[in-house]
Every structure is written in structure tokens, then in C-alpha cells.
Amino acid sequence: MRAVAEQELIHMVIDWVKENGLNDASRAQVSETTNLLESGILDSFAFVDLVLFIEKCTQKKLDLVDANPEEFTIVKSLCHLALQNGHK
């Protein structure tokens, strides 16, 4: 399977959030710098669904063990982590 590039993953995540986000007004504004939890676009359950979606896209388990929450709740950082630290 083709490896997904970071920018491509960011776009996929943004599309997923626009489709599945909770707050109509905020999800329309989602960008790569959006904090998904603080903005209220995702709740904790939806965030886990997003993690599972990312793992499906990258075919890797997302390793958040030592990640700071302020880091992995932002679209760009989350995608970066998914590609850097993930393991099969």
C-alpha cells in the first residue's frame, strides 16, 4: 500500500472533521492549526474515532504515549505524530 504523505493526511483529517465534527459553525473553519478539542469540534469519543481513522489511513498504530495533549489535539501535530512515531 502506498505511504500517505503528511500534507495529504492533513487534508484527509480536515475532511473527516468537517464530515464528523460536532459543531457546525466551528467545523466549517477547521484548518491544520485548529485545536480539535478546545474548539469543541470534537468531543473525546469523536477524537478516538479520528485516531482510528488516522490509523486506518496510515496503516500504523498511533503512538501517543509520550505526546503532550496540547500537541496531539492540533491537526497538523497529530498528523506529524502519526507519521513519525506510529508503528505497525
Add this chain to the structure above:
Amino acid sequence: MQTRFRSLVSGFLESVERFPNRTALVVDNESLSYSDLHQCVCRIASAIHENEREAFPYVAVWAHRSQTAYAGVLGAIAAGKGYVPLNPKFPLERTRRMLALSGCTVLIVGKECLPQLPGLLQTVDRPLTVILETPDILPNLLSQNSHHQFIFVEQVRDREGFSLREGATPSSLAYLLFTSGSTGVPKGVPISQGNVWAYVDYICRRYEVNEHDRFSQQFDLTFDLSAHDMFVCWERGGSLHCVPEKSVMAPAKFIRDHQLTMWFSVPSVAGLLMKMHLLSSNCFPSLRYSLFCGEPLPASYAQSWQEAAPNSVVENLYGPTEATIAIAHYRWEAENSFEDCVNDIVPIGQVFEGQQFRVTDSRGESVSFGNPGELCLSGSQVATGYWNDPEKTKKQFVRLPGADDQLWYRTGDLVRQGAKGNLCYLGRTDQQVKIRGYRVELQEIEAVLRRACGTDQVVSVPWPVRNGSAEGVVAFVSGLKALDQRHILAICGDALPDYMVPKKIYLVDELPLNPNQKIDRGKLSNLLEGVA
């Protein structure tokens, strides 16, 4: 055997005396010793005592994960008052309503609530005494709110002579908590110091709490489980570690960084950590006790947590707000516990020593051992009624046949006692659901929906339900030609906390009815299964 009652502030003061330099509170990356916290508490208590316009038993605390939040709670109790926690995450309308229902005239405000303060004050008619940290506040706030009195804790002089109110009795008020109400109005549950003392005393002895313990503080103050964190910790000189908002969802790193020994959360947190692969073997070696409460605990969560925290005892606690934090426990044992579970849900277990329970039928008669029935509770932890609501009090706080004058709280929880005597949760007798541990009456959501949609044909359904817990609600509306979902959800968002706002609203031709001509919620859930 319960120890003789002492006031909630006495335990804290004893810890101040014994461990003045030990850490009492870690919040906002700042660490406060018992001595530091005591100073803040005295100033707030003194501000309440000197500036209250008319004596009232409660003081409202509108603060969130800040020094003011914790010092405010202790300050209120030290001034001889109960506290009413308010939550800046709740819509302003709900906060205003809770403030009005409580009748409080003193409001302690954390700086994190300042942006919302003008909006709240404009809608409150009766004059309030507003206690703030510093005078460095929003421009024009004072001039535009001249009917309210503003007191700044920073300017309150240290009063050596001021004596904290240790002379409370068991019936003195500890807190007033508002839960979702089936009539559309939140209902207040007044909990006394005697109720909390019975809990704190039992838990401190059961878990051998000591000054080396480092407690998590994960719950918002509007969730009564937060009272466990604060009062159990400070009773024995432990340190309370407030989990920052950004870490609440995935606190694994926080547990390790702070080397916590006592963990307490809703089971959903364990579930989220599991799904995010954050419960690896022995990743929490520092934990001594891991407690879960607020919603059903799936066996898989308990076992995964046990493996992540192998040095910890894992317990499932159970208790409605009316019975003060928790009143039953079940200790997880990997070898035996799976067979005790019903539908893969960990039992509620045994009611605390000294408290009483009965499993009853609809007439209040005890059912035969092993048969399902409603759980009724009585004892020193159980409240005696609702705040200013004799009708609801009469319905839920009852006398049972053959129990003399003893007052029993009908929980509405259906349970069955298993062969080993453990109580197992089976469901509810009414429309109450738990979402992320919060008690939600679906009728309260429906009352807002009816107003927003302009029709009576509305129904809300917990959805999705995984591992015995609801993750949210969705709504169905009928009798309308079209639906402005965004507008309706905005109205809901203005009136309800986020966990009660429907995730989606479906417009249907008609609402399905069951043979009793009641709305068939099961059929609607099946419909959602089809959509998912």
C-alpha cells in the same frame, strides 16, 4: 466502625498543622503548600464573613481548575457555608438558573470566568456580593454593576483573629449540587457535612490514605465525585493534582509525570486510553488505588487498567449524588471477577459498612434474594430530600414497609443481588441515562427541544451506546415541514451543557409508538443502528 463526626474543615486544618510545608494542591503548574492554601482559604472565608449582606447557608463558587476553585470551596466551608459549584463550561443561562435556584447572594469567581461575568451579572436582579481575586478586572464592570458589591481577596487583610468555622454539626451543609431534572429544571441535592464525613471517614480507613498520597483531580466541581478528591486528600495531608483541561481526555502522561498514587475517574477515561493504546503493561506503576465511578465499568476496561497499574487495587464504586459520592464498591480480581460480571459489566458490589440497602418491587416490598428490583438506600451518607422541592422529595425519599420511620432513597436503578452477595446493575426504571458519567434526564433535553422546535413531538435517544454507556444523544422531531437543525442546536447549546446537546436531529414523518401508545424509543434506536 465510623469515627466520631468532625467538620470538613477540621481535617484540612489538622493537615495544615501537621504538614504546613507539604504540597496540598498542584494547579495551573503551580504548587501550593498546606500553609499557602490555608492563607488563601482564610482570606476567602474572611471576605465571606465580613461582607455577606444577609445570612444564607450557601455560597456559589464559579471557578474551574484554578486556585480560586479549590480555595473557594474550602473558604466557603471554613466560613460556615455550604458551596454551590457552578461551571464556566455550562451555558450562561444554565448557570444563571442554578444561581437563582440556589438563592445564593455571595458568588466567588475565578479569573477564568471573568469573560463571562458581565453577561451573568446583567441577568441577576438581586444584589450579589462578588468575590474576585484581584481588582485587575474588566473595564466598566464595577460601574455597570453598581447594585452588586465587589470584594477583592487580594485586598483582604490577613486576620489572625479570624477563626475558621470548625464548629459545624452533622446537619451543617457541605454542598448543593444540581443534577438534570425530569421536568426540564435542574434539581438541587443538598448534601450535609455529616453525609460527607461518613464517606470520607470510611474511604480514608478503607484505602489507608496518608500524607504521601498524590490524588488525581479529574472531575469538574459540578460532578460530586470531585468532593472525594478534595476532602479525602486533605483529610490525611495528601496532595491534590488538578488534571488540566487539555489532559482530561488522555491523562496517561499526567499520571506518570505527577507519579499519582490515587486515581479516580469515570470508566470512559479508561476506555478512551485503551482505544488510544495508552494503557500499556505497567505504564502506571505509581498507582496504589484506581477507582472508577459514575457509569457502568466494562470488565475489559477494569482488566486493561489492572495490567497498566499492576501495583494498584482496582475498584468499581457506585453511588447516586443523593447518597454522597459513592456507597458501594466492588474490588476487581483478575482471577475471579469475570464470572461475577453481568453482560460483561463489573458488579456494583457491596454497600459500604454502616450503610443500608434494600432491593424492592414497585410497592416497596423487598424482592426475594436474586430477583431484580429497584435499589433503595439509607444511612448516614444518604440525603434527606431535594432543595426546595417537596414534591420530588416525597416521590424519591420514602418510608418502606417494615422499616419503621427510616427514610430510604429510591435510586431508580434496577439491580439484582448475585450469589456472592454482590449487587449487579441492570438498568433504569425511568428515562435517566448517563453520558460520560453525567446524569441526564432525557425529558430535560426534550423540554428544550419542544421550545426550540415549536412542537410537542420530540424525543431524544441516548446514542451511541457502547459498553453500557451512552456517548451522547440524538433527537427525533415530527410534525414539522422542515427543520433548521443549526438554529435548533444553537438554542439547545444556549440552554444545555455540551454533553446534553443532541449530536443530530432527525425529522421524521411520525414518531413510532409501542402497544401502550408510548413513544417506542427502542424502535428509534434500531433506526439509528440502520443509519450507522
